Amino acid sequence: MILNSRLKEICFIITILIGIIIDIDCRLAEPTEEPLNQIITTETLAPSITTTTKPQRVVQECFHQPPSICAQLFNSNTNEHCTKYSSKAVICCNVNTYSLATDLQQAGVGPTDEVESLHIINATLDVLNVTHKSWKRLKSMSITDGSIGKVVGTFPKMTSISCLNVSSNGIVEIQNRSFVNLINLTTLDLSNNQLDSIPKFYTTAVNLSIDVSDNKPLQCLSLHKAMVDTKKELIFQNQNRTHCVSKLKSFHWFNSTEHMPFSQIELSAELALTCPKIGNKSCTCRPYRLVLIQDETPKTAIGVDCSNLNLTSLPTPLPPYTYMLNVSHNKIESLSMLSDDPSYQEIRELDADYNEITSISILEGTKFIDNFAVLSLKANKLKTLPTYFLSNTFDRNYAIPRLISLGSNNLICDCNTFKTVKIWLTLKQKNIPDYDEIWCENLPLKVYELSQSKVCQHPRDWTDYIYYIIATEVLLLVGLICKVSYDYWIFKTAGYLPWPASKMPKLPCDCLCET
Structure with missing residues (x-):
């Protein structure tokens, strides 16, 4: 009895293990959209893409692979530069001005294709013309770790790109209106180039995450204008590595005309928005x-x-x-x-x-x-x-x-x-x-x-003479006392009253003075 129960338990455990193994095999056999996702780690992602400090706002990460993947995907003896990384993602390596259009077409990157993510690594382009219709269906576009002189043209209207990374290319200039048609743009990485100004964006762009760090020629006036024009809705990444060159005429309150920290420009933009x-x-x-x-x-x-x-x-x-x-x-x-x-x-x-x-x-x-x-x-x-x-x-x-x-x-x-x-x-x-x-x-x-x-002068009245009146009264009183005293002394010594006391009529009270 006990043996039968033990055998049943063992059979039940074996059945569970077989089911797990079959499930794992099925999962491994299923095609995935990005079969090499296990290669992507935090270290291999574009260094400029981080989570913004604002709450409830997660920065989108562009499709991005490390440069070392080129050696894994392409043979040095082949002329192929682009390949599908998954059904909706393409990676290109070592493209140049002459082969770019052909390589993209062969890899299925076009306005009618289903590719949504593109990463071009180590491109050598004198000029990158973004007017090309191949970008129209892309949602994520990265061109990194290459050599690009400047970006010209304007992305076609209704282009779907929401994440654009053109970092580490040594770009000197991006035409001012190149990105104005990217109405879905939420993440833009322009870091580690040689830009002196920030191009315009779609006018109603809200909470656009942007990285302009390590652009040594970047002018403070351009950075300040970008903040003010968007009412500080831009979310700047890597602020501690973002500096700009200040000109004395525009930013005269700083102690130096060299590289200014991002915090100072942010304060200046804040003032411009709150100034009366x-x-x-x-x-x-x-x-x-x-x-x-x-x-x-x-x-x-x-x-x-x-x-x-x-x-x-x-x-x-x-x-x-x-x-x-x-x-x-x-x-x-x-x-x-x-x-x-x-x-x-x-x-x-x-x-x-x-x-x-x-x-x-x-x-x-x-x-x-x-x-x-x-x-x-x-x-x-x-x-x-x-x-x-x-x-x-x-x-x-x-x-x-x-x-x-x-x-x-x-x-x-x-x-x-x-x-x-x-x-x-x-x-x-x-x-x-x-x-x-x-x-x-x-x-x-x-x-x-x-x-x-x-x-301190004012019109005179009788009160101005009050002191003279008082003085006169005092003098008269003193004179009267002296006269009475003199008359009394004469009367006592000579027996008569001097004039005018002798001429005065006799008063009823005089009897009091008679002896």
């Missing part, structure tokens, strides 16, 4: 300085220049962490944004020269007046100066003095101006460098030239 725009005019935004605060991450402070734009109010919103704002030579009347707008909270330097500002009282109690470093209000329409809250700001202990420029403003000068503003300007000369350039509107004088005799 007024009608058809735009302010200029640029990195201004690096702000170091203890126990905080260093911040790149932004400078915004909105001068000469005919503004009637302060621009809004400003880019994050705007440190300096220049709105000079406009028609601005109020500084209310400094107290109301959150994007103005980080401003430390404000240049509002040559505007129509009439008062700065609105700045009292604002974060700006507590933290500013420079405030320039030259040539405005200020009539008074609120010295009380400005003094509080100046009197605090700061390592660097706060500076206010107020020259070419015409104040209404009176006696109070002399007693407060003039003295205040004299005491705060280190904070107000142009204190001697502030004028009086109602007098042909500068404020610091005011004198009491010129501004």
